[in-house]
Amino acid sequence: MKKYQLGEFEEIVMLTIAILYKEAYGLAIKNEIESRLKRNVSMGAMHTALVRLEDKGYIRSHDGEPTEERMGRPKKYFQITALGKKAMEYSRETRNALWGAIPDVSLNVKFS
């Protein structure tokens, strides 16, 4: 059985939350991903990922102060849990391990 379930987009979202640290709320995360990875992220896709991650217990959230530019709607800040940290580390380790296991010759493509 898989130890930690973490999809590719979910992983990106988590990494971004980690980057933003205290400022990780919905739109900030979206903008950060879009600017760093040069890709479009739809609001729906991102919130789905956030809901899923929260269900899995990888992140937790708390409501922030409502602000004027949001017409009184509160921000929801996200934070990575210990479990989430483990999941991220696990994901990284497996990838590193796989990279390490690749023989040099394999990616050394030559046309002879």
Added chain:
Amino acid sequence: MLNHIEGDLLEDYGVRVAKNGKWKADIRFMLDVLLLLRREIIRPIEGNKNLNTYGMYKSYFKIGWRNLLRNKGYSLINIGGLALGMTVALLIGLWMWDELTFNRYHQNYDRIGQVYRHNLRQGQIQTGNIVTTGVGTLLREEYASHFEKVAIVRGRNEEHVLGFGENQFTQVGYFMQPDGPEMFSLHMIHGTRGGLADMSSILLSQSVARKFFNTENPVGQIIRMDNKWDLKVTGVYEDLPKNSVFYDATYLAPLDLYLNGWSHLNVWDNYNVYVYVQLKTNGDFKRTSGVIKDAMLPHIDANSAASKPELFVVPMEDWHLKSYFENGVQVRSPLMNSVWYYGIIGCFVLALACINFMNLTTARSEKRAKEVGIRKSIGSVRGQLVGQFYSEAFLVATLAFIVSLLLTQICLPFYNQIADKDMTLPWREPLFWLGCFAFTFLTGLLAGSYPALYLSSFNAVQVLKGTFKMGRFASLPRKILVTVQFTVSISLIIGTAIVYQQIQFAKNRPIGYSREGLISLHPRSPEFIGKYEVLRNELKATGVVDEVAESNYSIVSTLGWNGGFDWRGKDESLNDLTFNINAVTPEYGKTIGWEFLEGRDFSRAFPADASGVIINETTAKIFGFENATDEVLIRNRNDHREEFKILGVIRDVVKGSPFQKTDPCLYFFSGGDQGWLHIRMNDKATAHEALPKIETAFKKIVPSAPFDFTFADDDYMAKFKAEERIGKLASIFSTLAIVISCLGLFGLASFVAEQRTKEIGIRKVMGASLASIWKMLSKDFVVLVILSFVLAVPMTYSFMNGWLQHYDYRTDISWFAFVLTGVGALAVTILTVSYQAIKAALANPVKSLRSE
């Protein structure tokens, strides 16, 4: 849509309006909203909907669990009491199961039968299973079409000394024909079932094989039996379980060996064997019985034919519990009765525990009445409430069952010891689990019904308004249940007391000889022949032996019956009367210490005593002589008339069951070389000192024979085994019954005391004394117990009177047992209730009144 997502959208919108203008921002906004329509994020319009009411059941169990935890005391009483009751029921169930599955070990269980015989004697049909070897041979040869196998087996187990090298052990086993092991499907560990084909062969049970050969394969080794016969071991079989007829067979030897030299397989006048048959696959016991009914008639003499012997086959499943005949008709056997009795006791004890549960739950119903009211006003229908209380009952029953399984497992070794059985909990049997499940369910149903139906009937409005009052009769059912509980417990205890009284009564019966310092053994080896005098002198020379004697049968057996005696003035109706015969050496009387009512003992000083006879009191009464010692007894055997002078009349010696009448006995003279050797030890030396000396002397004369002796006292006490077992089991169960009842009472009393805290407080303020409050609280329960006692007395009296009728020698039911039990039950009740009553009475009234 969730607030914070809206916030995100609006913030994004604001940024875009500033950057790209309003129109583009609008479009993006709409797109974003559409893309947000995902299953995970949007909230269902109607909220969650469950497809089943699983959640409700979960809540029932949760609430039930919380209730248990909240009232730990009550829960403990409830679960503990129920677990005790269940343990008793389980133990009894195991015992019944063991009895009912007797002999199931044998594979051909449904096709094996034993030949029984009806006989007409003194106008009564007597039934027995002992027949002649001729019957077996006849069935095998003439009726071969009906039977697959026929095996003749020596009609009781035989004790013999088995020897291998230095090792000598006295073992019990059976002599049977070669088909026997196959018929009874022995599980062979070494060798084959066909191992008895040769006359000098023997099959050993695993335990005996271990004794001699450890774990080695003994097949082919030579075992010496009684120092006479060399037998080759041809196989080893797994020990038979305790619930098999042959459970005591530690070896099996060929019947031919047993008969060799003195009898043969076609005898028609010596009843000394059992005949077992295995029917063909399509065989039918009734039909076969019909066929062999008159098979004996052509072979027996006119005298025997007059008793109209009638053969029939009893199937294996009936041997243990259903082979009890009265006047030729099968009736319920005493053993079957006891299976029933125990079953009833088990049900009663379980019922007691269930009553506890009902009482405690309903007693506390006032506390839960509010809960019921709220549930009803929120919309629970009655069915749901019933379900709730049932689920609580099942929860308790399941917990209790788990505890009782543990308890049973712990108790089982002791229980097996008392019941003399070999029972285990069949953990792997699916049927057992199914039974357990049904059992728990039933208990839950039984215990939960009354509370479930009663509590759910409350009127919601009344309960919540506070006008709800338990009526005057609300506690009536509770009182009835307590009365039932105590009636059962008291009955059980009185019954047990009477069983013990009866045992004690029989133990105190004068037995006609003295058991202390008397040992007996069974000289098996041919080495003993002709050595009686030598051995006697040697033993007496040790200084610790007063006297030595031999007799044909052991002191405590009633074997050896003969008829054909005449005396002066004999009544015609006594013609087929038989006497219990024993042949004894002249020192027998002195050795066992019998007492003379009249006349004198045998004496070596008078050679004429060899044709003398000593009779017991019962025989003397049958003879009816004024002066027995002036008379002679005439024995007619094969037209040969012999006269015996009656030398003396002794007080009855209890040979058979101490609960039955003594049989008429005759003691004849013998010079020695008999089946049993008795040694009377000196009372100057303790057994501890005397026995090694006796053994040394014994080994000097008969070095090869094992010195396997028994104390006469033990032999005699063994006769009480069955009754003592009943007594022990009954006392355990009745103790548990009273414990369970008291547990319930304790709970009830504490509840009542709690309920009346305020009342007690006011009474105390008004000046009530401790004693008066204690009296007030205890009175209710004491009255109930007295009522139960009054109910229990006549019931128990008539039942136990019936039980005692089985015994010739029986105690009168004394009022002592009743009074003692009554006082005891009352004392226990007062003790139980007093704890709570005094606790309540001692409480500070200020505290109880200040609340609210």
